[in-house]
Amino acid sequence: MNSNLKNTQLAGWLFALPGTALIFLFIVLPFLFAIGLSLTNQRLISPNPTEFVGLDNYQRLLSVSIVTLSPTTDAQGQILLDDNGQPKYPRLRSITRNKATPEYKGMREWFRWHSGDQAKVVIARDVVFMKALTNTLLFVLFVAPIQAGLALGLALLVNQKLAGINVFRTIYFMPVVVSIVVVSLLWRFIYDGNNGLLNSVLSSLTWGWFTPIDWLGKSETALGSIMAMSVWQGVGFHMVIWLSGLQTISPTYYEAGDIEGASRWQAFRYITWPGLRHTAVLVLIVITMQAFALFAQIDVMTAGGPRDSTQTLVFQAVERGYGKQDISGGSTISVVLFVIVLCISILQRYLTRERT
Amino acid sequence: MASVSLKNVQKNFGDTLVIKGVDIEIEHGEFVVFVGPSGCGKSTLLRMIAGLEDISAGDLSIGEKVVNALPPKERGVSMVFQSYAIFPHMTVRENVAFGLTIAKVPDAEKNAKVQNAARILQMEHLLDRRPNQLSGGQRQRVAIGRAIVREPAVFLFDEPLSNLDAALRMDMRMEIANLHKQLDATMIYVTHDQVEAMTLADKIVVLRDGEVMQAGAPMDLYLEPDNQFVAGFLGSPAMNFIQVNVSELDATHAMVIGPGLAPTRVPHRGRAHTAGQSMTFGLRPQHMWPAEDGKLAGVVGISERLGSETVVNFRLQDDSSLIASLGTDQIFTPGQTVAFDFDPETAHLFADLK
Numbered sequence: 001m002n003s004n005l006k007n008t009q010l011a012g013w014l015f016a017l018p019g020t021a022l023i024f025l026f027i028v029l030p031f032l033f034a035i036g037l038s039l040t041n042q043r044l045i046s047p048n049p050t051e052f053v054g055l056d057n058y059q060r061l062l063s064v065s066i067v068t069l070s071p072t073t074d075a076q077g078q079i080l081l082d083d084n085g086q087p088k089y090p091r092l093r094s095i096t097r098n099k100a101t102p103e104y105k106g107m108r109e110w111f112r113w114h115s116g117d118q119a120k121v122v123i124a125r126d127v128v129f130m131k132a133l134t135n136t137l138l139f140v141l142f143v144a145p146i147q148a149g150l151a152l153g154l155a156l157l158v159n160q161k162l163a164g165i166n167v168f169r170t171i172y173f174m175p176v177v178v179s180i181v182v183v184s185l186l187w188r189f190i191y192d193g194n195n196g197l198l199n200s201v202l203s204s205l206t207w208g209w210f211t212p213i214d215w216l217g218k219s220e221t222a223l224g225s226i227m228a229m230s231v232w233q234g235v236g237f238h239m240v241i242w243l244s245g246l247q248t249i250s251p252t253y254y255e256a257g258d259i260e261g262a263s264r265w266q267a268f269r270y271i272t273w274p275g276l277r278h279t280a281v282l283v284l285i286v287i288t289m290q291a292f293a294l295f296a297q298i299d300v301m302t303a304g305g306p307r308d309s310t311q312t313l314v315f316q317a318v319e320r321g322y323g324k325q326d327i328s329g330g331s332t333i334s335v336v337l338f339v340i341v342l343c344i345s346i347l348q349r350y351l352t353r354e355r356t
Numbered sequence: 357m358a359s360v361s362l363k364n365v366q367k368n369f370g371d372t373l374v375i376k377g378v379d380i381e382i383e384h385g386e387f388v389v390f391v392g393p394s395g396c397g398k399s400t401l402l403r404m405i406a407g408l409e410d411i412s413a414g415d416l417s418i419g420e421k422v423v424n425a426l427p428p429k430e431r432g433v434s435m436v437f438q439s440y441a442i443f444p445h446m447t448v449r450e451n452v453a454f455g456l457t458i459a460k461v462p463d464a465e466k467n468a469k470v471q472n473a474a475r476i477l478q479m480e481h482l483l484d485r486r487p488n489q490l491s492g493g494q495r496q497r498v499a500i501g502r503a504i505v506r507e508p509a510v511f512l513f514d515e516p517l518s519n520l521d522a523a524l525r526m527d528m529r530m531e532i533a534n535l536h537k538q539l540d541a542t543m544i545y546v547t548h549d550q551v552e553a554m555t556l557a558d559k560i561v562v563l564r565d566g567e568v569m570q571a572g573a574p575m576d577l578y579l580e581p582d583n584q585f586v587a588g589f590l591g592s593p594a595m596n597f598i599q600v601n602v603s604e605l606d607a608t609h610a611m612v613i614g615p616g617l618a619p620t621r622v623p624h625r626g627r628a629h630t631a632g633q634s635m636t637f638g639l640r641p642q643h644m645w646p647a648e649d650g651k652l653a654g655v656v657g658i659s660e661r662l663g664s665e666t667v668v669n670f671r672l673q674d675d676s677s678l679i680a681s682l683g684t685d686q687i688f689t690p691g692q693t694v695a696f697d698f699d700p701e702t703a704h705l706f707a708d709l710k
């Protein structure tokens with residue numbers, strides 16, 4: 001009996017071995033490497049020996065400060081105005097290259113705002129990283145709820161017992177099956193500034209009143225365009241997850257709702273939505289993680305441009321590690337991304353925990 | 357007033373006719389039990405009354421009004437499901453209040469009604485629990501609570517006790533009977549347990565394959581079953597049946613004879629027509645007693661001594677097996693020859709079952 005039990009355990013471990021080994025080899029090990037590399041100045045190919053640099057990489061990536069600029073004045077203390085009648089400010093260089101403030105050396109302007117006559121300037125050592133970070137957060141903030149919501153709507157629609165409903169399920173799921181690279185290429189044509197599909201449709205809908213926009217070529221529209229396309233691409237996948245959740249809800253609950261006189265909205269609010277709790281947590285976490293990993297669309301469609309308006313964390317990590325051969329810089333970004341995603345997942349788990 | 361009336365009600369699922377033209381009249385305040393074997397269409401019939409299944413043909417009226425086309429909420433019914441169907445994410449209080457929440461009843465009134473329902477069902481201490489912290493019987497109470505707060509005119513129960521153990525089932529049976537006394541409402545109750553049917557009902561409707569076999573007061577059905585099916589369905593142990601032949605008959609009685617049955621004059625209740633006719637003879641196990649020269653002679657198979665009664669299984673000459681239930685403790689040994697006697701007036705004659 002005892003030896004039998006031991007044998008079964010051994011068999012269990014043997015079965016688990018290939019999977020565990022692969023996970024260890026391709027996920028755990030590289031991740032540990034990344035942490036290690038982020039503490040050095042390792043380059044992809046370099047004649048110089050690698051040195052341990054401690055948290056330098058993190059410091060360079062994450063340092064942000066706010067400096068205040070006062071308007072330039074003339075000898076009488078009058079504020080000088082520029083051609084537009086706005087106050088003139090000294091150039092940022094006067095601070096970042098000032099010997100008296102060595103801590104700001106090498107930092108560049110990220111953005112600024114005015115309070116009274118003063119200009120508050122946020123400077124960062126790595127402005128591109130900061131833009132990548134905010135773009136990624138914005139992307140998650142918009143894509144996660146919109147994609148989850150649309151997917152739920154579609155799931156509710158295709159969860160009806162109608163003839164031919166499987167045709168619709170298949171159609172909505174189709175974008176998921178197509179490679180994201182192919183989808184990105186197609187959408188590049190759709191978004192084309194001259195005679196892309198979107199511009200043509202919009203101008204024919206408005207009888208030529210609409211002036212074509214170079215969707216991916218303008219910094220105001222590029223990120224939004226990529227968001228829209230990403231939502232479209234992923235919505236089918238999450239629809240299927242919602243659908244599986246919907247089908248675990250016993251029809252008897254809806255019958256009880258019918259008897260008690262629940263309207264369609266009340267049935268959704270009191271029966272469907274609470275029944276989808278666990279699915280909702282899953283969908284939210286999966287979408288958030290996928291959104292943080294945004295890369296292929298950027299690589300194919302904009303390469304981070306125009307003017308860094310579509311930089312993202314993963315794109316930057318790859319760009320630095322391989323494009324600029326700065327492996328330690330790329331690793332540092334990956335570790336930062338890991339910490340952010342971990343924190344958000346823990347927070348989501350906490351907020352959606354089972355309350356008793 | 358909430359009488360319920362079914363006139364030639366039919367239901368088909370695709371090509372199969374499941375309810376084959378059912379007529380039932382239920383008066384206001386009556387407790388009606390639908391019984392029948394599994395698959396006979398009890399649940400389907402109940403769900404048609406509730407409005408969860410549409411009616412293929414015929415008329416269903418509740419309180420003199422034809423409701424075939426009305427959705428469930430407009431029929432003034434509430435239903436207790438076999439699986440309880442109480443919502444796991446709501447507390448007992450929220451579950452019981454569900455119908456009132458849906459109808460946007462003001463909080464004060466809602467709380468008072470929930471409290472009252474909880475008092476009737478003796479579950480005031482459970483109100484803040486969640487369903488996963490309740491036993492089966494308590495869950496059933498919650499489901500009943502949800503049904504009574506809305507004060508509907510008609511209650512529908514679909515095998516509400518079938519998931520409970522025997523002792524609890526008995527308690528709940530009493531509670532439901534009490535509830536019916538307290539609430540002035542019509543109740544329609546589905547079960548396949550004839551004990552529930554006998555104890556609860558004002559009127560029993562026995563169903564078989566989507567047809568009403570007989571409807572009436574429990575004791576009427578027990579004492580005067582119209583056919584072999586009803587006779588065999590009600591009563592425990594079930595009525596004994598043996599094949600007999602009619603040798604002579606007059607207006608009220610027929611002389612019958614069969615293998616292992618000495619010639620006996622039995623009331624035929626208009627069901628025997630000609631001499632020589634083959635019929636089914638029925639006799640309840642409780643209506644026999646052992647006697648030296650009894651009309652039924654055979655060999656003991658097994659006997660069970662239950663203390664208060666003895667159940668004897670014995671075989672007649674033609675190998676048909678009968679059961680006698682004796683109200684005293686008696687000892688029979690397997691293989692022993694026995695004879696049982698009975699009062700012919702307590703026997704039944706039925707046309708052969710199709």
Ligand SMILES: Nc1ncnc2c1ncn2[C@@H]1O[C@H](COP(=O)(O)OP(=O)(O)OP(=O)(O)O)[C@@H](O)[C@H]1O
Binds near residue numbers: 400401
């Ligand atoms: N949705 C359906 N589609 C097709 N046939 C059905 C459907 N629902 C029920 N039936 C059939 O109708 C008949 C009656 O079913 P019903 O559920 O009413 O039986 P029941 O008397 O309640 O049985 P039980 O005691 O097992 O609950 C059965 O033969 C069943 O197979």
Ligand SMILES: [Mg+2]
Binds near residue numbers: 398399400515
């Ligand atoms: Mg049933």
